[in-house]
Every structure is written in structure tokens, then in C-alpha cells.
Amino acid sequence: MAHHRATRAEIDLQAFRHNFQNLRNHLGSKIKIMAVVKADGYGHGALPCARIAVECGADYLGAGVVEEGIELRQSGIDTPILVLGSIFPDEAEDLVRHDLATIVCTLSLAQALAKAAEKQNKTVSVHIKIDTGMNRLGVTPENLPELLNQICELPNLKLEGISTHFASADDEDLSITQAQLKKFHTALTILQNDDVPIIHSANTSALFKFPESHFDMVRPGLILYGALPSPSLQAILNEKENLSPFQPVMQWKSQIILVKSISKGQPISYSGSFTTKRDSLIATLPIGYADGLHRSLSNKMEVLIRGKRAPQIGNICMDMTLIDVTDIQDVQAEDEIVLFGKQGDQLIAVEEMATKGDTIAYEILCNVGKRVPRVYLNE
Ligand SMILES: *Cc1c(COP(=O)(O)O)cnc(C)c1O
Numbered sequence: 001m002a003h004h005r006a007t008r009a010e011i012d013l014q015a016f017r018h019n020f021q022n023l024r025n026h027l028g029s030k031i032k033i034m035a036v037v038k039a040d041g042y043g044h045g046a047l048p049c050a051r052i053a054v055e056c057g058a059d060y061l062g063a064g065v066v067e068e069g070i071e072l073r074q075s076g077i078d079t080p081i082l083v084l085g086s087i088f089p090d091e092a093e094d095l096v097r098h099d100l101a102t103i104v105c106t107l108s109l110a111q112a113l114a115k116a117a118e119k120q121n122k123t124v125s126v127h128i129k130i131d132t133g134m135n136r137l138g139v140t141p142e143n144l145p146e147l148l149n150q151i152c153e154l155p156n157l158k159l160e161g162i163s164t165h166f167a168s169a170d171d172e173d174l175s176i177t178q179a180q181l182k183k184f185h186t187a188l189t190i191l192q193n194d195d196v197p198i199i200h201s202a203n204t205s206a207l208f209k210f211p212e213s214h215f216d217m218v219r220p221g222l223i224l225y226g227a228l229p230s231p232s233l234q235a236i237l238n239e240k241e242n243l244s245p246f247q248p249v250m251q252w253k254s255q256i257i258l259v260k261s262i263s264k265g266q267p268i269s270y271s272g273s274f275t276t277k278r279d280s281l282i283a284t285l286p287i288g289y290a291d292g293l294h295r296s297l298s299n300k301m302e303v304l305i306r307g308k309r310a311p312q313i314g315n316i317c318m319d320m321t322l323i324d325v326t327d328i329q330d331v332q333a334e335d336e337i338v339l340f341g342k343q344g345d346q347l348i349a350v351e352e353m354a355t356k357g358d359t360i361a362y363e364i365l366c367n368v369g370k371r372v373p374r375v376y377l378n379e
Contacts, residue, residue, distance in 0.1 A: 006255035007287040014378035015247035020056045026243045036221030038064030039366040069100040092116035101125035105139040117156035127161030132183040134167040141187040161198040169205035170229040227361040251341025258284045269314030281326045288319040292367035297357045307344025
């Protein structure tokens with residue numbers, strides 16, 4: 001095809017590399033790093049990001065579902081991969097076939113895994129997950145000793161890790177995570193000193209806010225993509241030693257497809273949620289909610305054009321979006337616009353879009369649609 005789609009996500013792989021190495025410098029060499037590449041690498045492309053993480057010495061990769069793990073294996077990645085969500089018993093055979101590990105919190109799943117492994121004459125690695133307060137997956141601390149004993153007796157099954165997950169590490173209130181950490185510590189005291197598996201708990205926020213959550217391995221996701229789980233984390237990062245700024249990996253861009261004059265008092269787009277208050281110059285962009293631009297951002301967000309901010313107006317459509325460029329000089333069709341990223345000396349961070357859309361950077365990034373080509377820079 002001669003023409004690439006104008007709406008595109010530019011992925012700076014050098015920024016991803018920097019972010020991984022930055023984290024490695026900060027942590028030192030003793031703590032293992034699981035690079036979390038679930039949800040297609042938070043929308044950045046799981047494989048290109050996994051390749052760089054592996055090149056930079058990632059000890060483990062984190063997938064969300066079995067299919068994501070299989071895709072990485074079929075692309076030649078042979079680093080250990082943990083499926084972070086739980087799986088159904090009928091997924092056990094595929095999991096074992098592709099040498100993936102998963103978390104377990106029930107005996108029935110552990111048995112299904114052992115059976116699949118036995119059938120294939122292999123050993124499957126599992127990580128027990130303890131529920132310390134997320135109240136989602138995981139075995140309760142009270143039921144841990146029994147599950148641990150049962151699992152250790154199963155053939156073809158190796159207990160490789162013990163983990164937990166924090167519910168509120170992103171929040172200002174530290175007490176919830178502190179209580180979870182305490183519960184986790186207490187639960188771990190039943191482990192014998194010999195053959196202690198990999199203990200892990202920290203996501204991005206916990207890793208910076210609670211160094212005592214590092215244990216043997218950390219599980220960063222969002223920070224590798226250069227985004228922050230919450231605005232307040234920035235101040236904490238600024239205080240850290242051996243840490244330089246993380247760099248945003250993705251920039252979301254498009255191009256104006258049409259510019260036209262609309263007179264004062266005209267309703268704009270579906271349902272006329274915006275009416276022009278003056279004679280206006282309105283530009284159409286070939287991007288809509290089918291590309292992952294949340295409709296809830298309608299009349300709230302801004303974009304960059306010719307190095308300046310312009311407001312988005314009217315309801316965001318499936319394939320198109322309108323912006324008011326009346327105040328910007330010399331706007332023309334095909335001008336580049338930035339939804340998040342840099343242009344000239346202006347920046348719209350993905351976190352800004354998330355705040356305006358009443359969501360978090362995670363959701364914006366992993367919802368950038370399939371239809372949006374990823375353009376890789378600095379491979
Ligand atoms: C997604 C996920 C992570 C990574 O979280 P970030 O906040 O993106 O660092 C870590 N652990 C588990 C269990 C996860 O599901």
C-alpha cells in the first residue's frame with residue numbers, strides 16, 4: 001500500500017529500552033524483573049516490547065491470558081512466561097504444551113495442570129497466588145498451608161513462585177497496601193527455608209512506593225511504557241536515586257482530512273452537543289471511537305496542531321472527530337495532529353487524556369484500536 005493510514009500510534013522502542021534499563025539501574029542486579037506485556041504490551045505490541053525486554057535481561061514476562069503467552073512462544077520467545085490471570089482447566093494442555101507458567105489458587109486447577117503435564121511428559125511451573133485484600137483471585141492465607149501441602153505432592157508440577165497483588169498501591173492512602181504487605185509476610189512464614197520459590201508482589205506503584213514489596217521479583221507494566229498509574233507517583237520518582245525520567249513510548253497521531261468554515265450558531269456532529277459561538281474554522285480528523293478514542297472525551301479533550309492546542313468539539317463519531325482550529329493560523333488539510341505526545345514545545349500526556357476522560361492511562365493505551373497501525377521507531 002502506498003499510503004499508510006494517517007491515524008497511527010508511533011512506538012519509540014528506544015524509549016522502552018531506556019525505561020527497562022532505567023528500572024534495572026534503580027533496582028540493582030539482585031531483584032528479578034518480570035516485564036508485563038499483557039494486553040498486547042498495553043497496546044504497544046507485545047512482541048516488539050517483549051523482544052527488547054528479553055534483550056535487556058528481563059527474567060520473566062507477564063501475559064494476561066494463555067493466548068498471549070502462546071503468541072510470544074510461537075514468535076520464538078523462550079524466556080519464562082507467567083499467565084497472570086487464572087486459567088480454566090481445559091486450557092491446561094495448551095499451557096503445558098507451550099511451556100507457560102500460571103498462577104493457581106485451587107487444588108482442582110493444580111490437579112488439571114499436573115495431569116496435562118504428566119500426559120505430555122513435562123513439568124509445569126505454577127505460582128501460588130495469595131489473596132491479601134484484592135478479593136479477586138488467590139487463596140486466603142488461612143487456606144494456604146493446606147493448598148501448599150497438596151500442591152507439593154502433585155507429580156509433574158513445580159511450585160516456582162508465591163505471589164500476591166495489591167488493590168490500592170496507586171492510591172494516596174498507603175495503609176491498605178501496608179496491611180496487604182503485612183498479611184503477605186505473615187502468610188509466608190510457613191515456608192521452609194529449603195526450596196523457597198520466587199516471592200513477588202510489586203506492580204509499578206508498589207515497586208516505587210514500597211521497596212519492602214520487592215522480594216525476589218517485581219512485576220512492572222505501565223512504567224515500562226513510560227506512563228504513570230497516578231499523578232502523585234511523579235514526586236516519588238523525582239526523589240529516587242539511580243533513576244532518570246521515564247520516557248513515554250507511544251504517541252498517538254493523525255492528520256486533518258478536511259478544513260472548512262462553519263458559520264456562527266451551527267450544531268456540530270451527532271446530536272449537536274456543541275454549537276459554534278462564532279464563525280469558525282472546523283477540521284475533521286479520521287479517527288473515532290472505533291479507533292479507541294473514547295466517546296466520553298467529546299467536548300473535553302484537546303489536540304496539538306501547528307504546535308498549539310486546539311479543542312475537540314461535538315460528539316466523537318465512530319470514524320471521525322472534529323476540532324476547532326479557528327484560533328490557529330494557516331491550518332491545512334494533511335497537517336499532522338497529536339492526540340497525545342509532543343509537537344513543537346507542547347505536550348499532551350496520555351495521563352492528561354485519561355484524566356479528561358475520567359479514566360486511567362492503562363485504559364487509554366490498551367484501547368488504542370486494532371485498526372490503528374503501530375509505527376515502530378528506533379528498532
Ligand atoms: C497487570 C499486572 C501487573 C502490572 O501492573 P502495572 O501497574 O502496570 O505495573 C502486575 N501484576 C499483576 C498480577 C498484573 O495483573
